[in-house]
Amino acid sequence: MVIPATITLPAKLDSLYDFIDFVSSCAREQGFSNKRVSEIELALEEILVNIFKYAYKDCSFDGEIEITCKLACANSFVIEIVDSGMPFDILSVREPDITADIDERQIGGLGVFFVKQLMDDVQYRREEDRNKLTLVIKDLAIMPDIY
Amino acid sequence: MVIPATITLPAKLDSLYDFIDFVSSCAREQGFSNKRVSEIELALEEILVNIFKYAYKDCSFDGEIEITCKLACANSFVIEIVDSGMPFDILSVREPDITADIDERQIGGLGVFFVKQLMDDVQYRREEDRNKLTLVIKDLAIMPDIY
Amino acid sequence: MEIQTGKEKNTVVVSIKGKIDAVTAPELEKELSNLIAQGENFFLFNFSELEYISSAGLRSLLAAAKQVKPKGGNIVFSGLKGPVGDVFKISGFGTIFKIFETQEDALK
Amino acid sequence: MEIQTGKEKNTVVVSIKGKIDAVTAPELEKELSNLIAQGENFFLFNFSELEYISSAGLRSLLAAAKQVKPKGGNIVFSGLKGPVGDVFKISGFGTIFKIFETQEDALK
Ligand SMILES: Nc1ncnc2c1ncn2[C@@H]1O[C@H](COP(=O)(O)OP(=O)(O)O)[C@@H](O)[C@H]1O
Ligand SMILES: Nc1ncnc2c1ncn2[C@@H]1O[C@H](COP(=O)(O)OP(=O)(O)O)[C@@H](O)[C@H]1O
Helix, strand or coil: CCCCEEEEEECCHHHHHHHHHHHHHHHHHCCCCHHHHHHHHHHHHHHHHHHHHHHCCCCCCCCEEEEEEEEECCCEEEEEEEECCCCCCHHHCCCCCCCCCCCCCCCCCCHHHHHHHHCCEEEEEEECCEEEEEEEECCCCCCCCCC | CCCCEEEEEECCHHHHHHHHHHHHHHHHHCCCCHHHHHHHHHHHHHHHHHHHHHHCCCCCCCCEEEEEEEEECCCEEEEEEEECCCCCCHHHCCCCCCCCCCCCCCCCCCHHHHHHHHCCEEEEEEECCEEEEEEEECCCCCCCCCC | CEEEEEEECCEEEEEEEEEECCCCHHHHHHHHHHHHHCCCCEEEEECCCEEEECHHHHHHHHHHHHHHHHHCCEEEEECCCHHHHHHHHHHCHHHHCEEECCHHHHHC | CEEEEEEECCEEEEEEEEEECCCCHHHHHHHHHHHHHCCCCEEEEECCCEEEECHHHHHHHHHHHHHHHHHCCEEEEECCCHHHHHHHHHHCHHHHCEEECCHHHHHC
16 A cells, blocks of 8 residues: 555444554555564554444444554654544553463453554554554664565 | 545555555445446546546645545445545536547547446535545445346 | 557557556557557457456557558457446447457458 | 364364454354363463464453363463464463473473
8 A cells, every 4th residue: 555545444343454454555565574564463453452442432423443654754654543532541551460370360451562562652642532643663674574 | 345434545646556446345345246346446547547637736745535435325335535636526527529530539538427427426516625526326225236 | 457469461469458547558558659650550459358448548549549540540449348348338439449249350 | 263173182272273363352262161161171272373363362362261270270372473472472471371382292
């Protein structure tokens, strides 16, 4: 997919693969390795599934999600994810205890953690009643490691 | 593609296939026949290529085009094409003389004609400095003729 | 789009596979200009494997026809199917050009 | 996602192909609940053909582990590759569960 590119779809699980295909296609076009594309897909799934589950849960209508892929300075690939759901700052979420053993280990709480681990930078802004999450993936210019 | 769905890409020939794939995928999901999808692709190509060629020709920047696929009442599938280029009402274009023989026949002038012939309804509005072209394809409920 | 050309007597047979659209039409136009510059005046387009043509494609074909006509040349077509046949019908190209069922019919 | 199950002594070997994501995890969770309800307590997940797992998948696996543990059961894994191995590493699942190179190693 040529970028800058934007797609908007209903905020529901049915849209997941369309969103992922869109972003992967933009990322591949930039020459990212299969490994990096897979990491981008994972971070994206985690964010989207959270929006499907939580962002619009007090609404009676199907919300929407808008995703933009574009380039930024310093050889960065940027994914912007915008929703109109309840205000939620991903950066405020506490890290899970990943050393607890099976009995004590909490179920869940890994999605946000994966996003922060896998992306080079994550920014959040509440803007005009919308959540705007920005994922930054660096090192566009570095040769991909798989092709 | 699940609908309602919106995609925004740069107004240049490089985007043509991404736009067409997006709309075809939405149309196929609605169960249109291969024949009808091919007609939709043709109408879409004609409109997009005109926007690439004419709409932004006085601008120094790359314009954008936003396409939305959605359903409307009365079993209609609707494609909205929005650009910020010069005001242009497709409905104002005179029909070409399709009976003139090779020597007299004008080169060009078929694109808009195809759009009007193939779509069930075409509407134009200038809205907030943008051209908003609406294509309507009817009879969603009728069984496709090829599958 | 894939273009194949061959010669049958004085006629260049141009077989085109795939799509002639705004992306691929310039390539076709260049190919035809070259052939016409080399003195070719008679063309048969075999479209039996052509799946799609838009107005950008028709533009290239009409431009070629306008070049060969004054030199006594001619352009004919064979094998139009589905969407391509429809586009020829709607545009009037089906009446201003001679259309044959098959390449064999056209070369007879 | 494709799930195949087989039994080796007291262990259910669950081989999963494709992706365990938010769309497919509910199916896995159902399959595992059924097996546990039937009294199965020992599971080996062969992930040598698994390409992708997200937190939705880990959630289903941890839920199963929490069910079998109090009954003296256990869950182990083999054949983690590429992205799946990375997810196990980042999440700590690689240390809280026992991971084997191959299915054969695990069943020894
Ligand atoms: N878009 C969102 N809107 C509101 N709350 C959210 C959103 N995304 C995540 N959260 C909150 O952050 C928590 C952590 O999310 P996550 O790490 O994905 O784990 P999980 O969804 O498994 O709980 C969620 O439990 C939820 O309370
Ligand atoms: N988006 C547009 N903006 C401005 N003018 C346009 C636009 N689309 C079409 N036109 C005008 O309408 C005319 C007819 O378009 P069309 O039927 O596609 O034929 P052609 O492009 O071959 O001339 C064009 O020549 C152009 O002048």
